[in-house]
Amino acid sequence: MGEYRRYLGRKILLLAALALVLVGAVLASILAGSSGLTLGQVLAALVGRGTTQTSTIVWNVRMPRIAAAVVVGCGLAVAGCVMQSVLHNPLASASTLGVSQGASFGATVAIVCLGAGAQQGSSTSGTITIYNPTLVTFCAFLGGMVTVCVILALSRVRMSTPATMILAGVALSSMFTGGATLVQYFADDVVLASVVYWTFGDLGRAGWNETGLIFLVLLVAFAYFLLHSWSYNALQSGPQTAKSLGVPVERLTLVTMTLAALLSAAAVSFVGIINFVGLIAPHMVRRLVGSDHRFLLPASALAGASVLLLSDLLARVAASPMVLPIGAVTSFLGAPLFLYLIYKGAK
Numbered sequence: 001m002g003e004y005r006r007y008l009g010r011k012i013l014l015l016a017a018l019a020l021v022l023v024g025a026v027l028a029s030i031l032a033g034s035s036g037l038t039l040g041q042v043l044a045a046l047v048g049r050g051t052t053q054t055s056t057i058v059w060n061v062r063m064p065r066i067a068a069a070v071v072v073g074c075g076l077a078v079a080g081c082v083m084q085s086v087l088h089n090p091l092a093s094a095s096t097l098g099v100s101q102g103a104s105f106g107a108t109v110a111i112v113c114l115g116a117g118a119q120q121g122s123s124t125s126g127t128i129t130i131y132n133p134t135l136v137t138f139c140a141f142l143g144g145m146v147t148v149c150v151i152l153a154l155s156r157v158r159m160s161t162p163a164t165m166i167l168a169g170v171a172l173s174s175m176f177t178g179g180a181t182l183v184q185y186f187a188d189d190v191v192l193a194s195v196v197y198w199t200f201g202d203l204g205r206a207g208w209n210e211t212g213l214i215f216l217v218l219l220v221a222f223a224y225f226l227l228h229s230w231s232y233n234a235l236q237s238g239p240q241t242a243k244s245l246g247v248p249v250e251r252l253t254l255v256t257m258t259l260a261a262l263l264s265a266a267a268v269s270f271v272g273i274i275n276f277v278g279l280i281a282p283h284m285v286r287r288l289v290g291s292d293h294r295f296l297l298p299a300s301a302l303a304g305a306s307v308l309l310l311s312d313l314l315a316r317v318a319a320s321p322m323v324l325p326i327g328a329v330t331s332f333l334g335a336p337l338f339l340y341l342i343y344k345g346a347k
Helices: 003-030 039-046 054-086 099-112 132-156 162-185 189-199 208-227 229-235 238-244 249-271 277-287 293-317 328-347
Strands: 115-118 126-130
Touching: 003 039, 003 054, 003 277, 003 293, 039 054, 039 277, 054 208, 054 249, 054 277, 054 293, 099 132, 099 249, 115 328, 132 162, 162 189, 162 229, 189 277, 208 229, 208 249, 208 293, 229 238, 229 249, 229 293, 238 249, 277 293, 277 328, 293 328
Parallel strands: none
Antiparallel strands: 115 126
């Protein structure tokens, strides 16, 4: 009993350390900017004692972007974690399996064909406005679900391997990218510029309402994942062992992949394509907290939020006053890890 308590204590301590890293990333993101706010001014604004100007900068300009980074990072990381578990594939995530690309195709159809979005201003300085976020999210969800259905079908084929899943994701990504290109080909210049700008990935276009919707999906999905953490632990020993322990493997896989796709699609539909966060975060924390999903899930959420928040901070300060596309920054971080995992698996 004493050893188990020490085990729990170490895991809780690691989660607390990850939470402190996230708090530090939040404070660093609030401080970064041309206004030159000090830490004291930021803390005063956060507790409602700052000046009007400081409070406006903190709560109306920087906090919506930070909240979007935290919620989207948590969502993509948690989705990647459970996908890796139910598919028995360490390379599984929304981006590597084509779910993000499928969701992007659905969102592109909604913006171009269904008139759910348009661009305000010029193609270089304008911002995308989603007139019907529900429609965009729904179409993105349908696009992501097509990918999920194909992956689930392949997982039932005998002799299917993790490499098969990744190859299927590459093929589906190519198909959805080609489909999005065809849709864009028939769009006028203004809408085309809107779609291209949207696919860059930008946390600044998600306001409080959009972030709240993503958070609601995250809350429902994360609650389900956490309640079934013991089932995910059982799956680590294989589907047959999990079934012998009473885990409804088929139903768990179907519901998990559906919620993970919905979570990924909801995030992508509002902020654009953000690659590799769902791949980076679970592998970063798995070496620290192990494969116990009671701790791995919250650790992945904290790590995903921190990774995306720090990537956004880098995108804002690297070429200031320009803001680099957040999708490009996360790809530079995720691609080396992806190659490392391939090398490790081959070795």
